[in-house]
Amino acid sequence: MNEGLVDKLYLLKYEVDEESHLVIKDQKVCSECEHKPCINRCPAEVYSWxxxxxxxxxxxxxxxxxxxxxxxxxxxxxxxxRGGYGVSFKFG
Ligand code: SF4
Ligand code: SF4
Structure with missing residues (x-):
């Protein structure tokens, strides 16, 4: 990940919900997904195989x-x- 982006990610504040807001509908589809673009395109490295x-x-x-x-x-x-959870952005 590039350093500028890493610095910016440190400016974020999270309130983590216990319930995922990202649900994979069918893991079998992922196993057959050739390039798995979610892994490389997510800026926060959320996805991994x-x-x-x-x-x-x-x-x-x-x-x-x-x-x-x-x-x-x-x-x-x-x-x-859900309301109150997730990322919030600091300004200034
Ligand atoms: S892009 Fe990611 S989530 Fe979508 S099918 Fe491929 S591996 Fe699964
Ligand atoms: S940060 Fe990653 S997981 Fe979250 S919405 Fe963006 S691409 Fe998807």
Whole structure:
């Protein structure tokens, strides 16, 4: 990850919900997904491939929406975190 982005991620504040707002609809679809673009395109490294499953570190999500757009199979059930949870951005 580039250093500028890492610095910016440190400016974010998270309230982590115990319930994921990113749900993979079907892991079988992921296993057959050739390039798995969610892994490389997510700026917060939320997705990783471990064993035979897509792991989702949803607590790191900065809610940019990229994964939903790049998934060729619309296999991510993406919602904004429940009220009061998720990322908030510091200004100044
Ligand atoms: S891009 Fe979609 S189908 Fe492919 S691995 Fe990611 S979530 Fe699964
Ligand atoms: S919404 Fe953005 S930060 Fe969150 S998992 Fe998707 S690509 Fe990553």
């Amino acid at each position: 471990e064993g035979d499953r897509l792991q989702v570190a949803y607590e790191n999500c900065v809610e940019c929406g990229v994964c939903k757009i790049v998934c060729p199979y619309e296999n991510i059930d993406w919602r904004y975190p």
